[in-house]
Amino acid sequence: MRVEVHLWSGLRSLTGGLEKVSVEAASTGELLAALARDYPQLAPVIDAGVSVAVDGRIIASSLTEPLGPDNEIYLMQRLKGG
Amino acid sequence: MALDDHKTTGFKFIGTRPDRPDGLDKVTGRALFGADAQAPGMLHGAIVRSPHAHARILRIDTTAAEALEGVKAVVTRADFATGLSGEFGFVLENVMAGDRALYDGHAVAAVAASSALIARDAAKLVQVDYEILPHVTDVDAAMVDDAPVLNDTYADATVPAGLHPNVVRYHESGHGDVEAGFAAADLIVEDSFKTEATHQGYIEPHACLATLGADGKGELWCTTQGHWIAQKTCAALVGIDTSQLRVTASEIGGGFGGKTTVFIEPVALALSRKANRPVKIVMNRSEVFRATGPTSSTSMDVKIGMMKDGTITAAQGVFRLQGGAFPGAPMEFSAMCAFAPYNLENVKQVGYDVISNRPKQAAYRAPGAPMASFAVESVIDDLCKQLGLDPIDTRLKNAAREGTKASYGPRFQRIGLVETLEAAKAHPHYTAPLKPGQGRGVSCGFWFNHGGETSVSLALSEDGTCQISVGTPDIGGSRASMALMAAEVLGIAYENFRVTVADTATLGYNDVSHGSRVTYASGLATIKAAQDAVAKLCKRAAAKWGIPEDAVYWEDGFAKPSGANAGNFDPIPLAEITKDMGSTGGPISGHFEATPEGAGVSFGTHIVDAEVDPETGKTAVVRYTVIQDAGKAIHPTYVEGQFQGGAAQGIGWALNEEYVYGEDGRLQNSIFLDYRVPVASDLPMIDTVIVEVPNPGHPYGVRGVGETGIVPPLAAIANAVSAAAGVRLRHLPMSPPRILRALRAQASEG
Numbered sequence: 081m082r083v084e085v086h087l088w089s090g091l092r093s094l095t096g097g098l099e100k101v102s103v104e105a106a107s108t109g110e111l112l113a114a115l116a117r118d119y120p121q122l123a124p125v126i127d128a129g130v131s132v133a134v135d136g137r138i139i140a141s142s143l144t145e146p147l148g149p150d151n152e153i154y155l156m157q158r159l160k161g162g
Numbered sequence: 163m164a165l166d167d168h169k170t171t172g173f174k175f176i177g178t179r180p181d182r183p184d185g186l187d188k189v190t191g192r193a194l195f196g197a198d199a200q201a202p203g204m205l206h207g208a209i210v211r212s213p214h215a216h217a218r219i220l221r222i223d224t225t226a227a228e229a230l231e232g233v234k235a236v237v238t239r240a241d242f243a244t245g246l247s248g249e250f251g252f253v254l255e256n257v258m259a260g261d262r263a264l265y266d267g268h269a270v271a272a273v274a275a276s277s278a279l280i281a282r283d284a285a286k287l288v289q290v291d292y293e294i295l296p297h298v299t300d301v302d303a304a305m306v307d308d309a310p311v312l313n314d315t316y317a318d319a320t321v322p323a324g325l326h327p328n329v330v331r332y333h334e335s336g337h338g339d340v341e342a343g344f345a346a347a348d349l350i351v352e353d354s355f356k357t358e359a360t361h362q363g364y365i366e367p368h369a370c371l372a373t374l375g376a377d378g379k380g381e382l383w384c385t386t387q388g389h390w391i392a393q394k395t396c397a398a399l400v401g402i403d404t405s406q407l408r409v410t411a412s413e414i415g416g417g418f419g420g421k422t423t424v425f426i427e428p429v430a431l432a433l434s435r436k437a438n439r440p441v442k443i444v445m446n447r448s449e450v451f452r453a454t455g456p457t458s459s460t461s462m463d464v465k466i467g468m469m470k471d472g473t474i475t476a477a478q479g480v481f482r483l484q485g486g487a488f489p490g491a492p493m494e495f496s497a498m499c500a501f502a503p504y505n506l507e508n509v510k511q512v513g514y515d516v517i518s519n520r521p522k523q524a525a526y527r528a529p530g531a532p533m534a535s536f537a538v539e540s541v542i543d544d545l546c547k548q549l550g551l552d553p554i555d556t557r558l559k560n561a562a563r564e565g566t567k568a569s570y571g572p573r574f575q576r577i578g579l580v581e582t583l584e585a586a587k588a589h590p591h592y593t594a595p596l597k598p599g600q601g602r603g604v605s606c607g608f609w610f611n612h613g614g615e616t617s618v619s620l621a622l623s624e625d626g627t628c629q630i631s632v633g634t635p636d637i638g639g640s641r642a643s644m645a646l647m648a649a650e651v652l653g654i655a656y657e658n659f660r661v662t663v664a665d666t667a668t669l670g671y672n673d674v675s676h677g678s679r680v681t682y683a684s685g686l687a688t689i690k691a692a693q694d695a696v697a698k699l700c701k702r703a704a705a706k707w708g709i710p711e712d713a714v715y716w717e718d719g720f721a722k723p724s725g726a727n728a729g730n731f732d733p734i735p736l737a738e739i740t741k742d743m744g745s746t747g748g749p750i751s752g753h754f755e756a757t758p759e760g761a762g763v764s765f766g767t768h769i770v771d772a773e774v775d776p777e778t779g780k781t782a783v784v785r786y787t788v789i790q791d792a793g794k795a796i797h798p799t800y801v802e803g804q805f806q807g808g809a810a811q812g813i814g815w816a817l818n819e820e821y822v823y824g825e826d827g828r829l830q831n832s833i834f835l836d837y838r839v840p841v842a843s844d845l846p847m848i849d850t851v852i853v854e855v856p857n858p859g860h861p862y863g864v865r866g867v868g869e870t871g872i873v874p875p876l877a878a879i880a881n882a883v884s885a886a887a888g889v890r891l892r893h894l895p896m897s898p899p900r901i902l903r904a905l906r907a908q909a910s911e912g
Contacts, residue, residue: 086571088334089334090334125319125320128248135575136573140757141614142757156571157494159610159677161419162525162676
């Protein structure tokens with residue numbers, strides 16, 4: 081299943097200028113793996129830690145959240161706090 | 163989580179204000195903090211610190227120190243693990259320097275001796291030969307072409323080509339076309355701002371007691387916001403298996419994000435291993451300031467375009483944060499939070515993480531957000547003034563709502579910003595008359611909040627009382643909140659619970675008490691653990707009645723048959739079931755482990771009145787009101803305390819607190835006498851309004867409240883002070899000298 085994922089624009093330089101990419105993924109874990117595979121320059125960014133927002137719900141670290149083609153998906157920088 | 167798990171009204175215990183469970187211990191001095199631990203044969207540790215901002219370490223001679231009577235061990239970097247990378251590598255470099263001292267106060271060696279006095283004397287005998295290197299402590303100066311290079315390998319793949327090697331991370335996000343948006347504006351305000359580094363200012367200095375044997379088994383007692391991360395980090399830094407180190411969190415005297423990492427703990431463990439004795443280290447205040455994490459200092463540019471009716475047409479911000487000598491300044495949060503309160507068609511935010519010769523920054527409540535909010539909300543205030551608009555109406559006009567595309571990308575779920583603004587507008591404070599020399603400021607603020615790995619265990623006793631083990635150190639009243647949530651599920655009184663912060667050997671992994679996550683995540687886990695216990699209680703009642711388990715339900719502390727078909731049985735109270743639990747199937751407990759991912763974001767709106775003395779530049783905050791969305795206030799008194807604490811710390815940050823570095827790169831004000839935090843006489847009574855817009859990701863609607871409260875104060879106070887002084891203040895803190903300079907500059911400009 082292909083899903084579209086929005087990247088933060090600072091990652092354009094690592095995706096050939098794209099801010100929105102399409103990858104094969106049915107879960108957040110598959111999404112991150114697919115991004116690292118299809119856009120290898122994103123791998124260190126993903127390894128450093130990212131979060132994923134699915135329809136506005138921010139998934140801080142779970143790799144098992146299901147994804148569907150109609151979900152609005154955003155890659156975000158990893159959340160932490162004080 | 164199934165919707166039928168949710169409950170947002172009709173509470174019996176939630177929302178009440180019972181006595182705090184740690185109250186007696188704290189007022190009688192019985193509570194055990196980091197420095198209160200003792201052990202037979204205990205040694206005392208002292209750290210040798212660099213007096214230089216940047217220097218190559220040529221040689222460390224420990225001979226004289228080791229020869230001093232009473233000295234049992236001296237450690238340097240050679241006594242720690244090698245080959246660490248990533249954050250562990252940065253933390254190791256920070257807790258014990260390698261080949262270079264990177265800031266004034268950087269640890270370079272440590273001593274353990276039979277008394278604290280001997281340890282301090284021995285530390286002075288450690289001879290360190292330095293080659294002094296050029297240094298830089300200012301964020302803008304660290305980015306210019308000829309700035310001293312701290313490390314040319316830290317920059318990650320996101321940093322655009324051509325920037326100075328001290329720029330180690332880069333963030334850019336937004337949507338729309340800001341140039342088109344600015345072209346559509348009736349008025350554009352563009353301005354630049356700076357904020358100085360501040361410290362979290364917790365009362366309790368870092369302290370620990372460590373034991374580590376030659377067998378690789380260790381014990382650590384420390385003041386921390388997260389003992390599992392302390393366990394994991396310390397084990398890596400001293401090169402032992404994680405599970406062989408048991409860490410117990412002491413009572414904590416404040417953290418605010420500053421105790422989410424380790425500083426002295428790995429050093430104490432390394433000393434203990436070398437001396438084969440327990441080692442205690444307690445920082446003095448100067449060490450806390452010089453060597454633990456303050457906030458980033460910042461330099462920011464913000465540009466906003468607005469139409470005459472108050473509609474924002476475009477917004478753009480550049481946020482430069484220095485985070486000390488290592489990557490990690492929270493510039494992405496500055497960028498993502500800056501414009502989050504507003505529904506913007508065209509927005510762009512850029513962040514730079516810059517390294518400098520200062521201590522490694524640490525989180526401080528909503529890291530990165532307060533500074534960005536200061537810059538953005540100051541510009542909005544200027545726009546409102548120039549266009550003759552009401553500041554709250556203007557914010558309402560542009561406010562983010564459910565479904566709004568956030569400035570950082572995704573659409574908001576249910577949020578409560580509008581409710582906080584409407585409550586602010588309706589509050590008597592907003593329309594109260596001001597006296598001459600006074601000004602009023604308002605500001606909104608946003609923070610994400612967090613879930614994180616969480617484990618909770620709950621055990622019932624034969625007498626019908628209950629013990630709850632959580633793994634999140636209680637930094638904001640969580641023991642009371644957990645007891646209230648469990649009481650709501652089990653239907654027995656709050657007083658029947660005892661909540662304990664368990665050590666790392668007795669509970670599953672728990673993320674740090676940070677990100678305003680504890681009441682949300684540990685609370686959710688406590689509710690689920692209590693529901694697990696309730697299911698077992700119902701099963702025992704079903705067995706007693708000889709009916710199916712699903713024919714029993716739980717209400718107000720009783721097992722009850724679910725209807726006439728289930729049978730005509732008298733309800734059984736909890737204590738009646740637990741009385742015989744050993745002989746009816748064994749102990750009854752409940753457990754829950756998960757990484758909850760439904761932490762709801764939160765917003766706040768603050769109103770501040772300030773008075774400025776134009777002769778001295780001294781500012782008095784004369785009235786303050788905090789309005790914030792808590793989702794659901796479990797224990798309202800603690801929620802109000804969090805709101806008030808955020809405002810109090812914000813007042814210090816806005817008006818007086820700052821790290822002052824000399825030309826030599828050394829910290830000039832490393833004690834509370836010279837680093838001025840607000841005291842009670844500096845503060846007005848801080849009024850609070852709790853807004854409750856339930857978070858759909860928590861069974862009772864909870865949103866974290868620990869961090870959002872420090873986001874609006876800097877801007878709200880700056881807007882009030884600027885109104886009172888008649889001049890825009892662009893540099894925090896707005897200390898009397900800075901206010902006088904601004905007044906004189908305005909006078910000289912005519």
